[in-house]
Amino acid sequence: MRNSYSAHPIGFIRSDLKDQNNAPRQGHEGAPNAWLEIDARYLGALARMRIGDEIIVITWMHRAHRDVLKVHPRGNPASPLTGVFSTRSPDRPNPVGLHRVKVLKKSAGKLLIGPIEAIDGTPVIDIKPVIETKDY
Secondary structure (H helix, E strand, O other): OOOOOOOOOOEEEEOOOOOHHHOOOOOOOOOOOEEEEEOHHHHHHHOOOOOOOEEEEEEEOOOOOOOOOEEOHHHOOOOOOEEHHHOOOOOOOOOEEEEEEEEEEEEOOEEEEEOOOOOOOOEEEEEEEOOOOOOO
């Protein structure tokens, strides 16, 4: 029997991007800035976070298809079918998104971050600081 795990949103993305078909594939490809609204229970976890910090926002891509194992990268049918673990496709068994963004503003329970390609309403399951390393 397989184990299952649960994740609970710590917040949600509030973005002008409403449809995943119109969203850029990556944040650096023209994605807008967006607000990350933090659930009041987790506001203490923002202590010492500053404007200008680079963070990794971990999202649950709630509109993804979880039964997809192969895709044409970037939706290009001319590209060979590739396993989703070798792509950045949102469609995958566990649709976790990783978004490296900058904190642009802090305001009463929310962060303006960007650029980020996540669509409006995307659940955020964690935030981690970017740590630069040359250990690999």
